[in-house]
Structure formats: C-alpha cells, structure tokens
Amino acid sequence: MSISSQLNNSTLTINISGHFDFSTHKAFRANLDSIDKQVKHVRVDMRTTDYLDSSALGMLLLLKSKMNDQKDAVTLVNAKPEVKKILEIANFGQLFTLS
Amino acid sequence: MPKPTNNEPQAKALVVDDSSTSRLLLSHMLEQLNYKVTTAKDGQEALDLFDPEQTDVIFMDIEMPVLNGIEATRLIRQRLSERFIPIIFVTAGDSTQYLDKCLEAGGDDFINKPFNASILSAKTRSLLRLKNLYSDQIEQKKEILAFKAIEDNEHEAAAALYENIVASGYMKSPNLHSALSPMAKFNGDILLCAYTPADKLNVLLGDFTGHGIIASLASSPAAEIFYGMTAKGFGIREITEEINLKLKKLLPVNMFLAATLACLDRENHNLSVITCGLPDHFLFCKETGSIHTISSNNLPLGIINSCELNLTEKHHHVSSSQRLIMFTDGIIEAENKAGTPFGFNGVKNSLRTDRPSCFDDILTSLAQHQGELGQQDDITLVRLTCDFSPDKWALYQNIPQYVELEPSAWTTSSTMDCSTLKRLNPVPTLVNSLMEIQGLTPFRESIFLVVTELFVNSLDHGLLQLDSSLKSSTDGFAQYFELKQQRLEQLSSGHIKFIFSHEPYRNGGMLTIRVEDTGRGFDGQNLQPDITSNQSYSGRGIELIRQICDSLDYSTDGRSATATFIWQQPNDD
Numbered sequence: 001m002s003i004s005s006q007l008n009n010s011t012l013t014i015n016i017s018g019h020f021d022f023s024t025h026k027a028f029r030a031n032l033d034s035i036d037k038q039v040k041h042v043r044v045d046m047r048t049t050d051y052l053d054s055s056a057l058g059m060l061l062l063l064k065s066k067m068n069d070q071k072d073a074v075t076l077v078n079a080k081p082e083v084k085k086i087l088e089i090a091n092f093g094q095l096f097t098l099s
Numbered sequence: 100m101p102k103p104t105n106n107e108p109q110a111k112a113l114v115v116d117d118s119s120t121s122r123l124l125l126s127h128m129l130e131q132l133n134y135k136v137t138t139a140k141d142g143q144e145a146l147d148l149f150d151p152e153q154t155d156v157i158f159m160d161i162e163m164p165v166l167n168g169i170e171a172t173r174l175i176r177q178r179l180s181e182r183f184i185p186i187i188f189v190t191a192g193d194s195t196q197y198l199d200k201c202l203e204a205g206g207d208d209f210i211n212k213p214f215n216a217s218i219l220s221a222k223t224r225s226l227l228r229l230k231n232l233y234s235d236q237i238e239q240k241k242e243i244l245a246f247k248a249i250e251d252n253e254h255e256a257a258a259a260l261y262e263n264i265v266a267s268g269y270m271k272s273p274n275l276h277s278a279l280s281p282m283a284k285f286n287g288d289i290l291l292c293a294y295t296p297a298d299k300l301n302v303l304l305g306d307f308t309g310h311g312i313i314a315s316l317a318s319s320p321a322a323e324i325f326y327g328m329t330a331k332g333f334g335i336r337e338i339t340e341e342i343n344l345k346l347k348k349l350l351p352v353n354m355f356l357a358a359t360l361a362c363l364d365r366e367n368h369n370l371s372v373i374t375c376g377l378p379d380h381f382l383f384c385k386e387t388g389s390i391h392t393i394s395s396n397n398l399p400l401g402i403i404n405s406c407e408l409n410l411t412e413k414h415h416h417v418s419s420s421q422r423l424i425m426f427t428d429g430i431i432e433a434e435n436k437a438g439t440p441f442g443f444n445g446v447k448n449s450l451r452t453d454r455p456s457c458f459d460d461i462l463t464s465l466a467q468h469q470g471e472l473g474q475q476d477d478i479t480l481v482r483l484t485c486d487f488s489p490d491k492w493a494l495y496q497n498i499p500q501y502v503e504l505e506p507s508a509w510t511t512s513s514t515m516d517c518s519t520l521k522r523l524n525p526v527p528t529l530v531n532s533l534m535e536i537q538g539l540t541p542f543r544e545s546i547f548l549v550v551t552e553l554f555v556n557s558l559d560h561g562l563l564q565l566d567s568s569l570k571s572s573t574d575g576f577a578q579y580f581e582l583k584q585q586r587l588e589q590l591s592s593g594h595i596k597f598i599f600s601h602e603p604y605r606n607g608g609m610l611t612i613r614v615e616d617t618g619r620g621f622d623g624q625n626l627q628p629d630i631t632s633n634q635s636y637s638g639r640g641i642e643l644i645r646q647i648c649d650s651l652d653y654s655t656d657g658r659s660a661t662a663t664f665i666w667q668q669p670n671d672d
Contacts, residue, residue: 054428058355
C-alpha cells in the first residue's frame with residue numbers, strides 16, 4: 001500500500017496503490033489533514049488500488065466530510081472492476097461522483 | 100580520549116578482579132572516561148554488591164578465589180533474566196582456553212591486559228549502545244504485552260456485551276438458520292429476528308465497520324430499535340429509517356452499518372427486502388434450482404439523514420421451496436491456499452436442487468475451499484426459509500403483560516391526510532394507543548391484524564385504486580407493490596379516517612373499528628353485503644378479519660368498513 005498526492009491548481013489528486021484498508025488509515029489521515037481551503041476538488045485515483053474494505057469506505061466518508069459533504073467535491077476515478085463492485089454494493093454513487 | 104558528554108547520565112561500571120593493581124588501574128581508566136566505578140575482589144563480593152539498577156557494564160576477571168568469573172557471570176545472568184547488562188571478561192595472555200566458557204556463561208566481550216585506553220573506550224561505548232537498544236526493546240515488549248492484555252480484556256468484554264445485546268429479546272425462528280462465528284461477531288456482524296403482532300417475521304443482518312467494543316456499543320441501539328419497533332408492528336422501512344437516524348447521530352463519520360432488513364409475510368406469501376450495502380443475496384428455489392440475485396440498492400445506515408435516504412424496498416412473491424441466502428463479506432473473501440477467494444460463485448455453485456440443506460452445502464464447500472487453511476473464522480451465513488406451514492409459525496407465542504382496566508365506553512378518531520399516509524404507516528401508533536386506553540394487550544395481535552387489513556384495503560383499493568388480481572402472479576406481485584409506491588407518491592388528495600369506539604359488553608367489552616376513505620369505493624359487483632364475494636378482491640385479508648371479528652360490514656359504496664371485536668376478561672390463573 002502507498003498513498004501519494006499532488007495539488008494542481010485547486011484540485012488535489014490522491015493516488016492509492018495496493019490494498020486500501022485499515023493499514024492505510026494513518027497515511028490517508030495525513031493527506032486529509034493537509035487539505036486546506038485552497039483545495040476545491042479532490043480526485044481519488046484508484047488506478048492501482050487492488051482492494052477496498054469497509055474502513056476504506058469510512059475513510060472516503062471522512063474525506064467527503066472534510067470537503068463539507070459536497071457531492072461534486074470528491075470524484076473517485078479509474079477504479080478497477082473489483083473495486084468498483086465494492087463501491088457499488090455500498091451504493092457510494094449516491095455520495096460521490098464515480099467515473 | 101572521547102568522553103560521554105555532560106548531558107548524558109554518568110554510566111556505572113562494576114570492576115571485579117582479585118588483583119588490587121588491576122582493579123585500581125581499570126577503575127582509574129574508567130573514571131577518566133567519566134564512569135562511576137564500584138569494585139569487588141571476587142565473584143562472591145561482586146554478587147553481593149551487584150545492583151542491576153546501578154550497573155551499566157561489568158568487567159570480570161576470570162580466575163578469582165571464592166567464586167570465579169565464569170560462575171559469577173552465570174549467576175548474574177540468572178538474576179537478570181530478561182534484562183541485559185554487558186559483561187566484559189578481562190583476559191591475560193594465558194586465558195584464551197577459557198574463551199568458550201566465558202561466552203557460554205553469558206559474557207559479551209573480552210578485553211586484554213595490559214589495558215589500552217582507546218580500545219577500552221570503544222568497547223564500552225559500543226556495548227552501552229547495545230544495552231540501551233536492548234532495554235528499549237524490553238520496554239517496548241512490556242508495552243505491547245500490556246496493550247495486548249487490555250485488548251484481550253476488551254475483546255472478551257465486547258464479546259460478552261455483544262452476546263447479551265443480540266440475545267436479549269432474540270426470538271428463535273424455525274425459518275431462520277444461521278452461522279455466526281465468534282470472530283465474525285467480534286468484527287461487528289449482527290443478526291436479529293423477531294415477529295410482529297401481525298405474525299410477520301422481521302430479520303436484520305448487519306455488518307458494522309470497526310471492531311469489538313465500538314461495534315458492540317453501536318449494535319445496542321440498533322437492536323433495541325429493531326426489537327421495540329417490530330413488537331409494535333412497524334414495517335421494515337420504518338425500522339430501517341429509525342436505525343439509520345439513530346446511527347447517524349451516534350456514529351463517527353467513518354463508521355456505518357451495512358445491513359439488510361427482510362420481512363417474511365405469511366399472509367401474502369411475500370418477502371420484502373431492504374438492502375443497504377451488504378454483498379448480494381440469493382433467493383434460491385430448492386425445486387427448480389433457480390437463483391435470483393438480490394443486490395444492495397441503498398446506502399449503508401448511519402451515513403446520511405433519513406429524509407435523504409429514499410429507501411428502495413423490493414417485494415418478492417415467494418413459495419415454501421424458496422430460501423433467502425444472506426452473508427457478510429467474510430464468506431466471499433475467504434481464501435484458499437492459492438489466495439483465491441471463495442467468491443459469489445463459491446456460494447452459488449453450492450446451491451443445488453435435491454439436496455437436504457443448502458445451508459450445510461455452502462458451509463461444506465467453503466470448508467473444502469479453505470482446506471487446511473480453514474478456520475479463518477470470519478463467517479456469517481444466514482438462510483431464511485420461506486416456509487409458511489403453520490407448524491413453522493405456531494412457535495411464536497406472545498405472552499404480554501395484562502393490565503386490567505375496567506371496560507369503559509369511549510370513542511376516539513383520527514384522520515390521516517394523504518401527506519401523512521405517504522410518510523408513515525399509522526397502524527402501530529393507533530393500535531398502541533388502543534392498548535393504553537383499554538388495556539387490550541392480550542388481544543393486541545388480533546386487533547393489530549384487523550386494523551392493518553382494514554387500513555390496507557382502504558388505502559390500496561380505496562384511495563390508490565389498485566387491483567388485487569395483479570397479485571395473482573409472481574411478477575404481478577412485485578408490480579403491485581411498485582405501482583402502490585408510485586401511486587402513493589402521486590397521491591394529492593384524500594384521507595383515511597379511523598373511528599374506534601368501545602363499550603362494556605357482557606363479561607368484557609366490544610370494540611368497534613370503523614375505517615372510512617375518500618376513494619371511489621369498491622365496484623358495485625363486489626360490494627354486495629355478502630362478503631364472500633369480496634374474496635377475490637382482498638384475498639385472505641377479508642377472510643382473516645371475518646375469522647377474528649364478530650361482524651364486518653361495508654357501507655357507503657364500500658368506502659367505509661366496520662368491524663366489531665368482542666372480548667372477554669381473561670381468566671385469572
């Protein structure tokens with residue numbers, strides 16, 4: 001697992017590699033804490049995410065809450081089919097923009 | 100010569116040597132290196148003087164009277180057990196034969212006479228570093244062990260708490276089969292089941308994010324709401340909304356409950372399901388082998404407000420050969436040796452016709468899949484059998500507390516306008532108030548059934564103009580409920596009025612229940628005084644009311660129904 005992020009204008013892109021689960025918690029929290037007013041939009045790039053568990057879903061909820069629960073503020077992109085399936089089971093399409 | 104810096108605490112050395120010259124010389128050199136030195140003239144004196152708290156390094160001569168260096172080292176090591184204090188053997192040219200024994204006894208290094216100050220300094224510094232590293236590690240190990248003890252303790256407490264919450268009020272049902280491993284419970288899996296007063300079976304299967312104590316704490320209000328509302332006859336939609344509301348208030352942002360609520364309705368042979376974030380369920384027909392997948396189509400509970408939740412409830416017309424198979428993610432994620440998960444296919448492939456128990460079959464093929472790995476032990480599997488035979492339902496005996504109230508005469512009425520009807524099912528609230536006015540608790544189930552039937556008839560056939568004949572086919576059944584939901588949402592006028600009146604009658608009382616609606620009424624053909632001709636219209640419902648009540652009459656073109664229920668004082672025994 002590894003997490004990296006880049007800020008481009010007002011869009012923060014967070015890349016999550018490997019297993020996105022409780023072991024990622026600390027690193028993900030650090031990324032959350034680094035979000036300031038300047039960030040208007042967060043893209044979570046799951047191109048290299050292999051797996052999500054429910055605590056990862058919880059972390060996404062934290063991210064959404066950090067962005068003041070604006071549905072359009074957080075986009076989950078490039079999820080592999082198995083990861084997308086988990087997001088769909090939880091119906092997270094209602095809370096996030098999935099693309 | 101390098102000296103420890105001033106802000107380091109002064110290191111302490113114990114020098115053990117029978118030669119006073121050697122003692123003096125080594126002490127002097129160590130003092131130059133800023134050591135505080137204690138000396139002993141033989142092994143025994145060293146043991147007597149030795150204080151682990153006051154010693155950072157020991158210099159040990161080998162051959163000494165009373166107790167030699169090797170024995171003394173062995174005894175010191177014994178006394179230290181886990182702690183580490185470096186012991187350096189002081190050797191002369193002729194002592195090389197002892198080297199092995201020195202190491203064996205617990206020595207860490209050697210220093211040769213005559214002493215070289217630079218070598219002495221280097222060796223002591225490196226051994227002290229080792230000692231610090233070692234003691235840090237011991238500290239950490241202690242911390243970890245203490246932490247683990249707390250964790251184990253909490254684990255146990257959580258498991259006990261969980262057991263109590265889930266078991267309190269837990270009603271077994273012959274239709275419900277489940278396997279919940281202790282690990283799954285600790286991981287926040289929860290299974291609840293209870294019967295409503297109208298003899299419907301409500302089931303909740305849930306999976307909390309988070310573990311142990313947190314999940315146990317959160318499961319408590321969820322279970323209370325589930326049992327409380329089921330006992331009062333609320334439907335799974337209201338129960339789901341209420342649990343969601345509570346959890347939204349209670350849980351931190353990153354926690355939620357993935358859950359499915361199912362309601363098995365014996366009267367209509369209907370299975371209603373609200374799925375909120377659990378993996379797909381399967382509705383399996385034992386006879387035909389058909390498998391219908393029920394996917395989650397709502398958000399997990401505790402994330403957004405109930406008013407935004409917009410729950411989708413699915414209805415399935417079911418027969419006794421059908422089983423609802425539900426599980427949490429532990430089963431589909433269970434891996435074999437090669438790391439392949441059991442998956443949805445693992446479950447599906449275990450579902451066969453002409454087998455005595457699909458439940459056992461799933462567990463068996465799961466065990467085969469896991470092979471020697473087995474016992475990963477995070478397994479929750481539930482089978483709800485849609486069996487409506489009376490013996491499966493007769494077990495439920497509600498023994499309510501009876502509050503004896505003198506039969507009295509009273510009338511009460513409530514009118515529900517269409518916006519109220521869209522929001523809630525008024526029956527539980529109305530029936531509960533009747534219980535409070537007259538203490539009719541022993542007859543709660545019967546009254547609940549009658550009020551429900553009358554209300555549903557008024558709403559479905561009166562206000563919403565739904566045709567019961569739709570319900571005759573399996574597809575029609577789901578269509579019927581969808582149409583109902585649709586029409587209810589579109590409903591812009593109309594109301595339903597309930598009038599309850601009660602008077603003393605013989606050795607008890609007579610309750611009259613009148614339900615009026617502003618719909619178009621029943622069509623002329625079916626609205627004859629002969630109620631039996633209404634059979635096709637409302638199916639078992641009307642029949643049920645007639646069995647329970649002493650009379651049932653329709654008037655004003657079918658827009659009002661009046662049922663009377665006569666009750667006797669229960670015998671005191």
